[in-house]
Amino acid sequence: MTQPAGLAADDVRFVAKTDYIKTLTALRSEGFEMCADLTAVDFLTHPGRPLDAEVASRITLERFELVVNLLSLSQRRRCRLRVQISESDTSIDSAFDIYPGTEAMEREVYDMFGITFTGHPDLTRILMPEDWIGFPLRKDYSQGNIPVQFKGAAS
Amino acid sequence: MTTTENLNKINATEIISAGTSEGGQELQLRADMSVKAVLRESGAVLRMSESQVASLADTQSEDQTMIINMGPQHPSTHGVLRLMLELKGETVLRCKPVIGYLHTGMEKTGESLTYMQGGTNVTRMDYASPLNNELVFSMATEKLLGIDGDIPERAVWIRMMLSELNRISSHLLFMATNGMDIGAVSMMLYGFREREEVLRFFQKVTGLRMNHNFIRPGGVAADLPAGWRDDVLGLLDALPERLAEYEILMTGQPIWRERLQGVGVITRDEAIALSATGPILRSTGLAWDLRRDLPYLRYEEVEFDVIVGSYGDAFDRYSIRLNEIRESMRIVRQILDRMPQGDYRIQDKKVTPPPRGRIDESMEALIHHFKIFTEGFKVPEGEAYVAIESPRGEIGCYIASDGSSTPYRMHVRAPSFVNIQSMPLMMHGGLIADAVAVISSVDPVLGEVDR
Numbered sequence: 001m002t003q004p005a006g007l008a009a010d011d012v013r014f015v016a017k018t019d020y021i022k023t024l025t026a027l028r029s030e031g032f033e034m035c036a037d038l039t040a041v042d043f044l045t046h047p048g049r050p051l052d053a054e055v056a057s058r059i060t061l062e063r064f065e066l067v068v069n070l071l072s073l074s075q076r077r078r079c080r081l082r083v084q085i086s087e088s089d090t091s092i093d094s095a096f097d098i099y100p101g102t103e104a105m106e107r108e109v110y111d112m113f114g115i116t117f118t119g120h121p122d123l124t125r126i127l128m129p130e131d132w133i134g135f136p137l138r139k140d141y142s143q144g145n146i147p148v149q150f151k152g153a154a155s
Numbered sequence: 156m157t158t159t160e161n162l163n164k165i166n167a168t169e170i171i172s173a174g175t176s177e178g179g180q181e182l183q184l185r186a187d188m189s190v191k192a193v194l195r196e197s198g199a200v201l202r203m204s205e206s207q208v209a210s211l212a213d214t215q216s217e218d219q220t221m222i223i224n225m226g227p228q229h230p231s232t233h234g235v236l237r238l239m240l241e242l243k244g245e246t247v248l249r250c251k252p253v254i255g256y257l258h259t260g261m262e263k264t265g266e267s268l269t270y271m272q273g274g275t276n277v278t279r280m281d282y283a284s285p286l287n288n289e290l291v292f293s294m295a296t297e298k299l300l301g302i303d304g305d306i307p308e309r310a311v312w313i314r315m316m317l318s319e320l321n322r323i324s325s326h327l328l329f330m331a332t333n334g335m336d337i338g339a340v341s342m343m344l345y346g347f348r349e350r351e352e353v354l355r356f357f358q359k360v361t362g363l364r365m366n367h368n369f370i371r372p373g374g375v376a377a378d379l380p381a382g383w384r385d386d387v388l389g390l391l392d393a394l395p396e397r398l399a400e401y402e403i404l405m406t407g408q409p410i411w412r413e414r415l416q417g418v419g420v421i422t423r424d425e426a427i428a429l430s431a432t433g434p435i436l437r438s439t440g441l442a443w444d445l446r447r448d449l450p451y452l453r454y455e456e457v458e459f460d461v462i463v464g465s466y467g468d469a470f471d472r473y474s475i476r477l478n479e480i481r482e483s484m485r486i487v488r489q490i491l492d493r494m495p496q497g498d499y500r501i502q503d504k505k506v507t508p509p510p511r512g513r514i515d516e517s518m519e520a521l522i523h524h525f526k527i528f529t530e531g532f533k534v535p536e537g538e539a540y541v542a543i544e545s546p547r548g549e550i551g552c553y554i555a556s557d558g559s560s561t562p563y564r565m566h567v568r569a570p571s572f573v574n575i576q577s578m579p580l581m582m583h584g585g586l587i588a589d590a591v592a593v594i595s596s597v598d599p600v601l602g603e604v605d606r
Contacts, residue, residue, distance in 0.1 A: 010539070033427050036542065037551050037568040046557040050536055067553060069540050069568070073427065073441070076448050080540060101430025104576050112262075124180050127255040127605060136263055137564075 011079045014051075014059045020083050021093045024068075028098055032070040032079060035099035040085075040109045041065045044139040063087040064115060068095070085115055094120040112137035182222055182239035182251040219243055225590065227256045233332065233594065234601030238578075245586050250579040254572075257605035265565035269531025270296050273565065274368040277552070280567055281603035282365055283328050286321040286357075287545040288567070289370040290314055294451065295552040296372040298539040300506065307498040310374035315452045316387070316490045317360070317370065318543075319483040323394075324353035325546035326476045326483075329598045330401060333473060336595035337414050342404060349397050356386050373507050374500025387491060391484050398480060406474065415470035419581035419593035422467055429577045433548025433570055434479075435597065438464035438471035445544035457489045469596035476598075479546075506532050531560035547571055547598060569606060571599040 015023045043049065044063055051059070062084040070079045085092055094117035095102045106117045107126040114135035117123055125132060134141050226237035235256035241249040265276050277292040278285040297303040331346025354364040359380055361367035369376045405411045421431070423439040436443055444461040446454040462478045464471025500507050508527045509520040536558040542551035548570030557563040574597050581593045 034430055036430060036432075036549060037540070037553065037566075039553060039566045039568075041538075041555050041564045043563075046563055067538075067540075067566075069542075069551065069553070071549075073443055073448075078449075078540070078542075099430065100428045101573060101576060104572060108572075125255075126180070127258040129255070130180050136260060 011077065013079065013081050014055045015081050015083050016059065017083055017085060017092055020066075020081075021095070021098070023081065024070075024095055024098050027070055027079065027081075030072075031075050032072045034071045034073060035068060035095065035102050035105075036071040036078070037067075037069040038095070038102050038105035038109065039067050040113045040115055040137075041067060042113060042137065042139045059084060064090065064113060066092060066109070066115065090114055091116040091118055093118050096120055111135070114138065180253055180255075182241060182249060184222065220248060227253075233599055236575075236594065236599065236601055236604070238590070238594075240582075240587065240590065242587060245588070247582045247585055247587055247590055250582045250590070252575050252578055254575065254601070254604050257601050259605070261606045262564075262566055265562060267561060269560045270372055270534055270562065271527060271531045273562065274371055275366070277565075277567060278366045278368055279602065280569060280606055281545065281547065281550070281571070281600045283600050284321045284325040284546050285366050286317045286370055287543060287550055289368065290318055291541055291543050291545075291550050291552040291567075292565075293370050293372045294543070295539050295541040295554045296534065298541055299534050299537055299554060299556050300372070301535070302373070302501060302503060302506070305501055305503070306374060307501060308495040309378075309497040310499050310501070311452050312490055312494050313375050313379060313499060314370055315454070315457075316487055316494070317357075317375075318452075319486045319490070320353055320356065320387075320390075322483045322546045323480050323487075324350045324357075326480045327353065329476050329546075333595045333598075334405065336591050337411065339405060339411065342401070345397065345400065345404075349394065352390055352393065356383075356390060359383070359386065371500075373503065374498070376500075378499045384491060387487060391488060394480070394484060398477065401477065406477070412470065414589075414592060415473060415596075416468060417466070418469045418585060418589045419596055420466065420468045421577055421581055425580060426467070426577065429580065430573050431548070431577045433544070433546070433574065434472045434475045435548070435574055435577060437462065437475055439467040440465050445542060445549060449542075451541075451543055456493075457486050459483075459486050469592050472596040472598075476546075533558060533560050534562075542568065545570055547600065547603075548574060567603075567606060569603040571597075571601070571603045572606075575599055575604060 013023075042064055043061070047061060047063075049061060064085040064087070066083040066085055068081040068083070070081070072078070083092065092115060094106060096106065096117070096119060103121070104126060106120050107123060109115050110117060110123055111125040111127050112135055124130065128136065220241050220243045222239060222241050224237060224239055227235040237253040237256065239251045239253060240247050261276055261280060265273055268276055273292055273296070274289045277288045280288050294303065297306065327346050327350040331343045331350065334340070334342025334346060357367060358364050360383065361369035361376070421435065421439060423441050426436045426439050426441070432443070440463050442461040442463045445451070446459070447461055459482045462475045462482060464475055504523070508524045509517075513520040514524055534556045536556055538553070538555040540551055540553045542549045549568065550570055551568030553564075553566040553568065554562045555564040578593060578597060582590050585593070
């Protein structure tokens with residue numbers, strides 16, 4: 001097998017929001033030394049997702065999904081966590097204390113989706129200007145219809 | 156509709172009255188921060204030991220330090236990177252990269268482009284290694300389509316060859332910019348000269364010097380042109396001599412060594428904690444290269460060495476990249492020997508447009524061609540993350556598909572975006588003149604940082 005053999009080969013784990021930090025800590029000690037990537041998806045217009053029966057029985061699908069890709073350098077494998085975040089409570093604990101490399105990634109997710117990370121040392125917008133209104137990667141952010149926000153210019 | 160409601164909520168006066176300061180994104184004065192916040196920033200973000208943090212606790216008084224802006228329009232910040240530095244004399248105490256000046260919402264754009272068009276978008280992210288961006292996007296799409304095992308051998312080897320040549324051109328660009336940053340201006344001319352030779356080959360193969368959109372889901376856009384082998388051989392024969400010149404010009408030269416050795420040191424644990432990959436991680440002595448450790452394409456069938464450093468400083472990162480050019484040349488030579496014959500793209504009617512000749516004779520082929528290029532092809536529901544080794548580190552592509560012909564969400568894990576986080580650590584306690592060497596050794600591409 002030379003190329004990744006389809007989706008089945010991926011180690012994907014659904015984690016409840018309350019278990020998020022606990023799971024990360026456990027995985028860290030299991031040998032996943034690095035958090036390669038942290039991002040989110042807004043499932044507003046596509047609420048249903050294909051799930052295993054076992055997962056479907058314990059996880060309620062929510063609007064936002066935090067996707068964390070962990071990497072084990074020692075065991076040469078990857079693991080992906082999917083955490084559901086509801087529209088009414090868009091806050092989740094920060095992974096900063098376990099994986100400091102998530103600092104910029106969490107800021108990006110906050111900037112683009114408005115998901116707040118409790119315990120993050122510097123949760124500010126990272127790509128958009130500080131005074132930007134709205135979260136661009138949310139599906140209800142109307143692309144192309146918002147007046148262009150220039151700073152300090154007469155409108 | 157929710158979108159119009161949102162629009163109504165945002166009116167122009169609110170936008171104007173929202174203030175113009177970027178406040179929170181900037182480096183704060185120590186006087187404006189609580190002691191706890193300073194300690195957290197110093198200890199956590201700068202990742203220092205407890206004793207080091209304690210020595211900072213008796214805070215420097217403000218009149219001895221100053222905060223200066225470096226960038227966004229500084230010639231040696233490689234684009235529009237802005238660094239805020241807190242200095243005491245010439246020593247850098249704190250540093251904060253402020254990014255976003257090149258943000259054009261490419262991940263959002265990716266949601267409205269079909270999988271066929273997506274390549275034109277991702278190729279513009281890391282504009283110094285566009286083929287690697289296209290490769291990772293194509294591989295993620297193929298994984299979702301379930302055709303990742305069916306890509307024709309010739310396409311796979313063409314991809315590998317282009318990816319390695321792109322690594323060479325990207326590292327040559329690093330040689331040029333790094334030389335210029337450190338003060339070896341003639342190196343800039345040499346680096347760009349050699350890179351141009353590689354880009355000329357790309358132009359012959361793909362039609363463009365940069366932003367090729369050549370590697371596409373299913374294979375590559377066209378077969379290699381006649382005479383490609385001689386062109387590649389010409390490159391491989393010319394380069395070793397030039398690299399030997401670089402060694403004379405830089406590696407052995409005392410001034411060059413003085414400027415780079417011991418500058419911007421990072422340890423293995425720090426690099427792993429900060430998720431740094433590529434030459435930064437390898438400079439700490441850890442041999443981690445996705446081409447060898449989590450092989451993709453046919454990298455396990457070619458022989459090459461993973462170059463590692465031992466001190467984690469800017470000099471190590473320079474020599475790693477110089478020697479990676481040699482390793483890439485070694486790989487390309489093996490590819491030349493083994494390049495198979497056959498199709499250059501998958502013969503799957505779903506993703507491959509019919510050949511040009513068929514369009515003239517068959518109405519169905521014309522419709523098929525039109526459908527693929529306007530509507531695109533549908534990709535089954537699911538999500539996939541694929542990562543490959545770009546010249547700057549792990550570049551990953553995460554696609555969530557809802558079963559339509561455009562990605563529901565397309566995210567690129569940009570190595571430069573993550574690697575920039577290690578700059579404050581590398582600069583801490585160094586001289587401001589070395590800050591330029593540190594930026595240069597991280598080799599960020601701002602198009603990819605901001606996306």
